[in-house]
Amino acid sequence: MNRVIRKSKAQSAGEVLDLLGALFAAELVKPSRCLWLVSPWISDVEVVDNRGGTYPALTRYGRRRIRLAEILTSLAAEGTQVVIATTSDAHNDTFRRRIERLTVDMRVTDQVTIVVNGTRGLHTKAVTSDDYALVGSMNITYNGILLNEEQVELRREPTYVAQARMDAFDRFGGVL
Numbered sequence: 001m002n003r004v005i006r007k008s009k010a011q012s013a014g015e016v017l018d019l020l021g022a023l024f025a026a027e028l029v030k031p032s033r034c035l036w037l038v039s040p041w042i043s044d045v046e047v048v049d050n051r052g053g054t055y056p057a058l059t060r061y062g063r064r065r066i067r068l069a070e071i072l073t074s075l076a077a078e079g080t081q082v083v084i085a086t087t088s089d090a091h092n093d094t095f096r097r098r099i100e101r102l103t104v105d106m107r108v109t110d111q112v113t114i115v116v117n118g119t120r121g122l123h124t125k126a127v128t129s130d131d132y133a134l135v136g137s138m139n140i141t142y143n144g145i146l147l148n149e150e151q152v153e154l155r156r157e158p159t160y161v162a163q164a165r166m167d168a169f170d171r172f173g174g175v176l
Contacts, residue, residue: 003154013146016138019154020047020145023127023134024071027080028055032130034081034175036168037072039140040122042086044069044095068140069095073102076111083174085115087122091141115172126164132156133164 046065136152
């Protein structure tokens, strides 16, 4: 099953946020061996609504909307190897500092790798797991998710996902 979302500020903006929330919720229920998140610009956006207390792995954060860094470190605590690839752009500093603090606090520094592309040549955007690859033009930022015109595609075919995993592993490390 594939799913394509073409969005703008006026159309389908919430659909991408819902899709990201569903993907990360599925990861919390059945964590992948490795999760690659590649985004030249990245922000600590709210991605999962846990106001109902649905996810035991998120109990430490309380009943509220949970941010990306909290999701990723919670997945690391559940055994997922998390690989984040981004650029050295100053926009990303806040997110990188936050996730570095959380990995120390949760004692999962060995489970989270941050690959910083200093040449700013990184332009790929993807979230790749054991079971899916979300690819397209969208950075994982507030503007990318909710405001900008973007296209994202969820791919679930096993051969596509396997190739995406191998490509991510070859480029950024992690585990297969």
